[in-house]
Amino acid sequence: MSAIDTGLAGIPSAPRQTIWQLRRKRFLRNKPAVIALAILVTLTALCVLAYPYSLLMGLDPNETNLLMRFRPPTATHWLGTDSLGRDVLLRLMYGGQVSIAVGVLGTLLTALIGILIGVWAGFLGGKVDAFLMRLTDVVIALPMTPVLIVLGAVDLSKLGLSQALASSPGVVFLRIVVIIALVDWTTIARITRAATIEVRQREYVKAATVSGARHLYNVLVHVLPNITTPITVAATLSVGRIILFESTLSFLGFGIVPPTPSWGNMLTNAQELIISAPALAVYPGLLIFLTVISVNFVGDGIRIAFDPRSEK
Amino acid sequence: QADDEQLVLGARQFLTNFHPLVQVNNTKRNLINFSLRPLTAFYLDGNNVCVLCEELPTVENGGAKIVENADGSKGMEVTFKFKEGLSWGDGTPVTSDDVVFTWEMANDPNIGFSNYNPWTRASDVEVIDERTFVIHLPEVMQSYNSWDQVIPAHLERPIYEANKDLESYTRQTLYNREPDNPGLWNGSYVLSDYAVGQRVGFGVNPHWPGKTPDIERIVVSYRDNSSALLQAVLADEIETIVVSPGGISFEQMLELRKQHPDRFQFFVRDGTNLERIAVNLDNPALADLKVRQALMHGIDRQAITDALFEGLQAAAHTFESPVSPYYNPDVRKYEFDPEKAKQLLAEADWTPGPDGICVNDNGDRLSFEFVTTAGNTTREQLALVIQSQLKDICVETQNKFVGLQEYNGEYARKRGFSGMILSSIQFSPSTSPRIALGSDAIPTEENAWVGNNFSGYASEHMDEAVAGFEQSLEETEKAKYSGQVQEIFAEDLPMLPLYFYAAAYVAIPQVGNFNSTPFDVNAIWAEEWTLN
Amino acid sequence: MSVATPALEVVGAGHVAQPDRPRLLRVSSLSVSFPGAEGRESEVVSELSYEIAQGETLGVVGESGCGKTMTSLAIMGLLPSGAKVSGSIEFDGKDLTAFSPRQWRNHRGREVAMVFQEPMTAMNPVMKVGQQIAEVLVKHERLSKRAAFGRAVELLASVHIPSPERRAQDYPHQLSGGMRQRAMIAMALACRPKLLVADEPTTALDVTVQAQILDLMLELQDTYGTAIQFISHNLAVVSEVAHQLMVMYSGRIVEYAPAEDLFANPLHPYTQGLIRTLPDIAQPMAELYTIPGSVGGKRPSGCRFSNRCPLADARCREAEPALREVTLSHHVACFKVN
């Protein structure tokens, strides 16, 4: 070998743990986050099991039975029945599917819009950035819930969708996902932009540029992988926020339309009889609360685990 | 507990405007009548009585006469006399001139009065003296002695003269600019204060010639949703509340009664407001009478009211409520009988298909869109129950819960529903069944979507019977024609009657003489209420 | 240039090393450790013993992470929470390790003061420079705010900041890097402390400004007779200001001697290596000397430098050499030095 000392003393022979192992370890040390994650996984699993459960117990979430209203818990109806004699547990499970699906799909869409706008603004800078950030400011300045209601009230058939299609459950569901994403993308956009600006000026991007890299290459190869951390955290938190949005919308009468259950509309339906049958309101309210708070704890756990300051 | 001098009423929807004769709806009538009284009204027993007048004119007592018009057709003259001492809240007497003014305005097409017993029915108002006037009717009509509020000429005439179109008049009228001006009101109460969207307060009218009210102040307090209303009742903030879509739901009342049987009084009376399913007769399947009959047999109306309303809302067989003086008990009744229903369907060539839903020879499924207002829990439940019940007779309904706006506009009034729509309709003794059964009451583009005949039902037979009713002057004759209308209704089933909303109120025990009438607004007799 | 220092009396001290001057600070067996991952402790400063005489400058050199800052923070009583300290620090006859938090507060800023590396972040960005200086005086000299501010202006003048009245009203970001460091020095010297701990005070500055700051520190030392613990990783810079010199490696002192002595006759292989790796304007050479390996990583057993030392033998890898006096005042920690 040459006269130059390589200074390799620092390299251990066996590869050290990867960044992901480190993060997992750090996350697992965070007790509240782990508990929250366990709760989330359990809840999701329960909701997913709705269909097998209905087969097992021979129940139908939408079949009404006037002779079975407001029954206390029994062997077939573990949490009793609601005002139309439907099984509460089963409806909670189906409702959870819808609520969680709104949260997750809404977040995906939100993240998609937010990342596109944020990366675009952050990477190009200048006028594009100024324009997009003004746009973001404006959307942020909009009073969220009223705007959601306006968007929720828009008559899709006036946009050319057929009457029947416009009020089919699938479209109603998608519409909620879309309108929430339309107003909620700003958080992720801002975070993405800030992270992109930081990554953009890193020297490895300059090195790539000097070697002939185009914008698209830099964005795909350097920027996106390096901004996953803040986006992951923001997206996690957004799941919780969107579940809350949906429930608020349902409460105001612009959410998921019954008989399709969602935690939000179950809660709303139950509130009329909250005094005589408080359990019907408590269950969905509690599940919303539990899910959202768990999501928040998990998000925080991810943030801490991914914190570059603890990442040597 | 309750304040001795003040009674707080709960309600849900605030007024759109305070003008008593423009854009009138039930909400407005319920409120305005505390302070502005109609000439006549239907009392507890369903009888028409004088409110502002001395004596109710009838053909029998000679107050009303049938006269010959100039063109030879028959018309009427109805003479009214205001009560002695009747005054506006500012002390100005209520005079025949006020009637003339009200009638004038009502006949100005640019102003757009739309009260329930319209002044436009009169062809002339003749002043006899300060308190006496004769109303001329161009034709004979059964509602000749039902008349609404008059408005004060001394305050409103100058405004009307200066603003002769709907837009500027509704903006300038004192009813909207200064609703707490006592001169606008002539009831036992005057509207004394208000906060838009939150509350309307009524104080005693010192110039009221009738009984002096026992309760010094009545406040109507608005809460947006029924749970909030109910909580306010439980928190003693609201003392009286109506049970209806405008207040708490019937089910909430039942629950309240279960929880606090002694804390409140519960007034429940049979009502006249009919919950019904309008069926689109343009739909070939529904156009078949057998199918409609099958649907009637397939819906267990009694079970529904038993389960959901503890049997307190009467299952309906016709559009007239059993409390109505014209109720015909002998019409054809459709008892719950799924077997019969299936048989009828089979006769109409609908037989159960592989998935349990009937199909006909063309392979069409017996499946209907079923539209309901979203957010109205009772209706949503109803729709779900009916869905389950009809499934058993191999009829499928696809529930569609739509927002109030869409429901009223696109679906009901523009008849945008292809199958069935759940809606309610009220017949007061002075209204003609024409509004929902007349062939001229089918809402169309030409008539600006006016009319409640959402089914699109047209039958000469029916039209004749309705006209007969409208022209009857005597109660027995009216009952005869109405009975006829009800029979045709039960045979033809232009809509599927479900049940009658009960007229129900919840009030604290201190409230006395709270006479709720299913026929008219009970605020008209508010001075009789007591509080101790 | 005339220095406007009306309020300050001149103590006077030459800038020639005077080993017989009375002792100000005596650190013995100072160790600092942090609780590390999985219950292991990491010792970042080990068994440090040194002294600073009144009015004298002790230069501390060593590569990044060798514990320079931790040592100075220990003297200031400012170690981050979680740090464990042992050993004794004796200052002007008082035992600092026995100090209560209150005693520490009265001590800091009056008896000892500190200047940090990054003048930008070391000053409160939303407080006027004059106020930040005045604050020390209000605390320790019990001056009124107004009087203290007046003194702050004088102090700014004494560190040669032009138009000090105006600058006192400025916020840190309105000052250039050099001026900020001057202001930091003014703040540190406000109560005329006996000891100034300067942690790499010139590292962030340009050479020309560095020269100015070094001049200033020497000048102020002359004026006030302040002792200085001057930390740097740059041997050349330290050589220009220090009377005594201490070379640290991996939390330990490897060599400790009067400055001239140390440069004339470096004894520890690490010190020798450090001096030889520097390219020299005076003596160009084709290939620079390199010390193999790098700091950090796992500490070897025995002598901490043994894994990079060209002279290391089995003994070096077994036992840690103690710091011992080889010639008069020249201490070194190496088995290979006699």
Next chain:
Amino acid sequence: MNALVEVDNLNLHFPIDDGFFKEKLTLRALTDVSFSVEEDETLAIVGESGSGKTTLGYTISGLLTPTSGRIKFGAALGGHSQKRPVQLVFQDPFSALDPRMMVGDIVAEPLRLQGVSRAERLQQADDVLEQVGLPAESARRYPHEFSGGQRQRIAIARALIAKPKLIVADEPLSALDVSIQSQILNLLNKIKRDRTISYLFISHDLGVVHHLADRVIVLYLGRIMEIASRQDLFATPSHPYTQALLESVPRIGRGRRKPGQALKGEIPTPLSPPPGCVFHTRCPRAQEVCRRQIPELLPAPGRPEQLSACHFKD
């Protein structure tokens, strides 16, 4: 010797956007800079912070577009298929490597951008890594597993892999410990011996510059104060600024410093550089003419190769 890069009257101004209504300010980062980089030479650029060294390096490597002036790449680069004949090495070895990429991919990135197949480029990466003194298995590690000095080697490997003719090294040593600095310096020298390559070596450490450079440019406030060969510059500095710089460098063996020789004042803001000679505000020799007239970059008396911009040069 052939000119590899010729820089002609280069100006680079940063517009400072100051709201909508205000006139735009310009920050003159580089003014009238002309010089050339010869084949196989090390040209050092020295100057204080903010004098425009990095800006100059970026402009030459194409990261910044000059406001005016020309950068011409010589004939020696004509035959190359690669997009740019220049590669960069940065100061901070931590932000210079993408933490999410394996070292092998980082090093091979310039080849990837040229469309070389993955197997081929990873093979080459292993070779270069070895050349910079890192074992080939480093290629399958992530940057965070390496120390500062090792990362700088990786960055150098990345610069070398595309076989550039010119490497712009922007203070590649200043973030490293002294004991590591010499390793990297030796590495740069070794590379220089092994292949024909030019360095544009940016530094503020005159000792390092003296060790490495063939020629030196002294920048002050975006202007060239002096260009000279290393020997001339260090032996007979012509510009008073160069002299002051050399004077300011702390040196071992001089004993404790004698205060009072340091250059007064600080570098003015490039937003409004002083008129005339930009150095006049701090120059011990400044006269009236310096305040008015910009001195041209002309040979020092008796040394035609040593250019300096001063009315009163030595």
Next chain:
Amino acid sequence: MLRYTFFRLVQAAFVLLVMTFLLFMLIGMMPGDPVENMLEGNPALTPELARQMRELYGVGVPLPVRYWHWLTAAFQGDFGFSSLYFRPVLEILGPALLQTLKLMVATIVLSIPLSLLLGAIAALRPGGWMDTAISFFAFASISLPNFWLSLILIIVFAVQFGWLPASGTPLADNPSLGLQIYHSILPVTVLTMFFVGPLLRYVRASMIETMSSDYIRTARAKGLSETTVIVKHALRNALIPMVTVLALGFGMLFSGALVVETIFGILGMGKMIFDAIRYVDFNLALIGLLLATIVTLVSNLLADLAYAWLDPRITLK
């Protein structure tokens, strides 16, 4: 500064103009028309009258044309009539805005000290049990559906115990301040609960970061007491960015207020807008939304100005 403010205002005006258009179109795409609603079930309705009313409310006129009419009128200071309350919209919205602002100001006045206190306590010992408890509280605050919380609070405090009124506004004509405050306790509690969580998390993070900064070490090196260090040096620095968070939170608070107003029967902006949308009161919804937006835009502007005023490093251009 002045120029900056002026520029921002011009910008805000432009934004508002664009928004009027967008909102107009959106609202125009809502189903139904106001006439349906007003005449629902009225048997005396005549076709003629229905036509007239529709004309009055501009139903049937193409949206862009209506927008143009609206805009020209608006520029002459006529923002239109509310079809729901039959009054000029500004006359309705003025008091509503005041109501909402009262709620929001009360919430903010409570939330700031609360979040400061809790945030600072949590930041003193990150990871300690106090921190864990406070974090839990913060997350709970973020995660509770506020309509649910409102109902629960009403049931507990108004129905079960009867300590507090269930309505947000007193019934009296000119209620005393005390009465107003008494009635606001529950709604403000719900809003505070809703608002304090994010704020508190922010204060905590900001304090932790500030406390580890160099200048805090400098302050300690001066011998200042811990209280002085925290109050004089740390808090101010930690709080400056909070101005922005507060301004952003303003929009959020508006949304929260909507739900709270609906439940507690407070006629604030939120409920106004909500009603306007439900009953297709075009003008009211539009102006209400615009007003709400203006409030957030202005609060953002104020926040920026305050930021620049508090932080000498920022110069507004």
